[in-house]
Amino acid sequence: MSPDDKDIEKNAEESEAKAATDDSSVTDDSSPEAKEAAAGDETAEKDETAEKSSARGEESAAGEGEKSAEDSPDGVEEEEEEEEEETAGADDPPATGPAHEGEELYGLLAEFKSPGDLVSAAEKVRDAGFTRWDCFSPFPVHGIDPAMGIKMTILPWIVFAIGLGGLGGGLLLQWWTNDYNWPWIVSGKPFFSIPANIPITFETTVLASVLATFFGMWALNKLPQVWHPFFKKDRFLRVTDDSFFIGIEAADQRFRRGETEELLNNAGAEAVERVYIDPDPAAKKMPKPVLAFIMVTSVLALVPFALVAKARADRSPDPHVHIIPDMDFQPKAKSQTANDLFYDSRASRSDVTGTVARGELKADDHFYRGIKSGQWAAEFPAQFDVSQSTVERGRNRFNIYCRPCHGADGKGGGMIHRRAMKVPQQGWVQPSNLHQANIVRQPHGQIFNSISNGIRTMPGYATQIPESDRWAVVLYLRALQRSQNAPVDDVPQQNRKDIR
Numbered sequence: 118m119s120p121d122d123k124d125i126e127k128n129a130e131e132s133e134a135k136a137a138t139d140d141s142s143v144t145d146d147s148s149p150e151a152k153e154a155a156a157g158d159e160t161a162e163k164d165e166t167a168e169k170s171s172a173r174g175e176e177s178a179a180g181e182g183e184k185s186a187e188d189s190p191d192g193v194e195e196e197e198e199e200e201e202e203e204t205a206g207a208d209d210p211p212a213t214g215p216a217h218e219g220e221e222l223y224g225l226l227a228e229f230k231s232p233g234d235l236v237s238a239a240e241k242v243r244d245a246g247f248t249r250w251d252c253f254s255p256f257p258v259h260g261i262d263p264a265m266g267i268k269m270t271i272l273p274w275i276v277f278a279i280g281l282g283g284l285g286g287g288l289l290l291q292w293w294t295n296d297y298n299w300p301w302i303v304s305g306k307p308f309f310s311i312p313a314n315i316p317i318t319f320e321t322t323v324l325a326s327v328l329a330t331f332f333g334m335w336a337l338n339k340l341p342q343v344w345h346p347f348f349k350k351d352r353f354l355r356v357t358d359d360s361f362f363i364g365i366e367a368a369d370q371r372f373r374r375g376e377t378e379e380l381l382n383n384a385g386a387e388a389v390e391r392v393y394i395d396p397d398p399a400a401k402k403m404p405k406p407v408l409a410f411i412m413v414t415s416v417l418a419l420v421p422f423a424l425v426a427k428a429r430a431d432r433s434p435d436p437h438v439h440i441i442p443d444m445d446f447q448p449k450a451k452s453q454t455a456n457d458l459f460y461d462s463r464a465s466r467s468d469v470t471g472t473v474a475r476g477e478l479k480a481d482d483h484f485y486r487g488i489k490s491g492q493w494a495a496e497f498p499a500q501f502d503v504s505q506s507t508v509e510r511g512r513n514r515f516n517i518y519c520r521p522c523h524g525a526d527g528k529g530g531g532m533i534h535r536r537a538m539k540v541p542q543q544g545w546v547q548p549s550n551l552h553q554a555n556i557v558r559q560p561h562g563q564i565f566n567s568i569s570n571g572i573r574t575m576p577g578y579a580t581q582i583p584e585s586d587r588w589a590v591v592l593y594l595r596a597l598q599r600s601q602n603a604p605v606d607d608v609p610q611q612n613r614k615d616i617r
């Protein structure tokens with residue numbers, strides 16, 4: 118509990134105690150009438166008797182009300198009428214009918230001096246069982262929620278439900294578009310899979326939740342409400358400055374005019390005012406300047422769309438308006454475009470015939486192409502080091518580039534092949550078993566060439582794997598082949614007994 122809270126509680130306790138001593142003579146909320154009212158099952162008849170029996174309370178409340186009526190210009194006439202009525206019948210039972218002929222009572226507005234008074238009064242109103250009432254203060258008052266008996270809002274549950282809807286909707290959308298309405302094979306991936314759909318599902322969930330929160334808040338608070346009878350009271354204007362109010366609506370089931378006024382007075386109200394609904398329908402309309410502002414801004418908001426629509430329909434020789442040009446327009450030739458400078462009008466130029474960029478002279482046929490004196494080279498090139506470390510390098514590259522198709526053992530059963538067997542596609546050729554005799558017999562240079570340029574349906578890997586690594590793969594492949602077809606002489610003498 119923060120020190121503020123403690124202060125307020127202390128205040129509340131004090132004012133409660135004060136209220137109890139001050140008004141000990143007056144019937145408080147534990148009176149039989151109040152109890153009856155709290156029971157909430159009265160008939161209309163009983164209502165009337167209750168109202169009469171609390172007439173005394175009503176009188177005193179009206180007395181308080183008069184003071185305030187004087188400084189509200191539109192309240193003066195109305196209240197005067199009442200005053201006459203009540204002074205005339207000071208000793209008689211006062212009239213209980215509505216003083217404002219033809220005007221509907223909206224509710225009671227009670228002013229309090231301090232936040233502490235407000236909190237303790239709110240507790241009393243809460244305990245009397247009212248439901249349609251509210252507290253008004255210039256700033257958030259600590260402890261007012263429990264004092265008013267405000268329950269936790271149901272908004273989170275609404276948001277949860279609608280958020281779930283967004284989640285389901287997002288998944289459904291992706292299933293419908295990707296799997297049902299327009300299935301499209303992308304790298305043999307499944308059409309519908311949860312991990313791939315998480316981002317959009319996340320977004321739709323957030324979107325639905327945000328909208329539910331925003332509009333749910335408005336709906337639960339019954340907003341927008343552009344008018345309120347309390348605003349007609351000058352006294353109420355100080356609610357944004359230094360005054361605290363409780364407003365109880367006449368529509369509340371527990372509401373009995375006199376009795377409720379008395380309750381508020383007993384709760385320590387500075388003043389209690391009756392607030393009537395202005396019968397003029399114009400009072401419930403949105404103020405003209407606000408309406409004008411909304412209309413003007415709505416129309417202005419359409420202007421960009423109108424401009425876009427116009428631009429789409431128009432033809433113009435001018436380029437698009439480019440607000441921030443950055444380096445978008447440069448006097449240079451872009452690739453794959455036409456350029457009149459050259460006789461063949463191509464902006465992309467090939468190398469001038471016969472030129473070689475530095476370090477690009479690949480004259481060594483053996484190393485770069487696997488060819489030696491017009492034949493596939495049977496040995497490794499001189500600059501390639503045949504050693505344990507290059508075999509390891511070859512294994513490493515093989516596992517990256519070849520294993521997905523040919524499999525770790527080189528028999529042609531890699532993951533891509535296994536996947537291709539599951540997906541209904543035509544034209545898939547199984548990767549070769551690299552232990553086939555005809556491949557085992559191939560010279561190193563021929564294998565090197567298959568890796569570099571591909572073979573039949575297998576793509577070339579020259580752009581991904583540099584030459585020295587290609588030779589390392591060939592070396593590893595040789596080791597792999599030998600592992601499957603090793604002659605018994607390859608096995609060290611002491612291990613031969615393990616062979617079965």
Ligand code: HEC
Pocket residue numbers: 515518519520521522523533546547548549551556564567568572573574575576578590594
């Ligand atoms: C995308 C799958 C794929 C990858 C990756 C792949 N291959 Fe192949 N490879 C194939 C297929 C398919 C064939 C059979 C082509 C045919 O017969 O049309 C093949 C055939 C071969 C052959 C037999 C060539 C012949 O003369 O018959 C060799 C050798 C070979 N691959 C080596 C490799 C090496 C080494 C790598 C790694 C650098 C590699 N492959 C990566 C799919 C692949």
